[in-house]
Amino acid sequence: MDEFFKALRHFITRDLVYLVGGGSVVASFLYTFDRLPTPNDHVVVYLLIAGISYVVGYALQDGFSFLPGFTTTTPRTLNRYQRFLYERYTRTRWEEIPEATNFQQVENALRDERQTALLERIISLQQVGTTVGPCWLVSAGLLGVRWWFKGGGRFGLALASASLFMGLVLAHLAWVRAGQQAQYLSRHEGKG
16 A cells, blocks of 8 residues: 555656646647637546646657756756856755766665655656746747737736746756755765
8 A cells, every 4th residue: 555655646646747748839839729628528528638737748848958057967067057046055065976877876875764755755746847848938828929919918928928037947946956866875885
């Protein structure tokens, strides 16, 4: 039963993020083209939207990871701006990570439940930034198109602007969390 709850927890922290991020894009797309579902629509429509949302969230997370400003990996180094964000947020200095560090080996060697839980929290928060951040940036584009071509007044502009702002914030926080993960694993190398 304990394994079931662990699997459920991982589903909630990982897969629910894909649904939220992808759902934001799907909802923005449907809103842009005035195709939002109605309460009278069959439940199958909502299940299909949920499935599409999951795929969109996953695809955007991994697709954006090809771009230099987004990462789903554990970095060995940060550029000056990323280092500034990391140091500003954590109030600690970034330390370069040796090439010999095997992140996967360190992650596998962590046996202490508290330490593992801390690492999982960092990774989960990084995933929120790397999934929902790009999704909200795409949503901002869709909402901006609707505002530009269909009008939408201040609300439409505010909605697109808020989505853009939050997408950028989440993308920046993802770099901070990636840096925290790298530093954490580097510090725990050989201690497993």
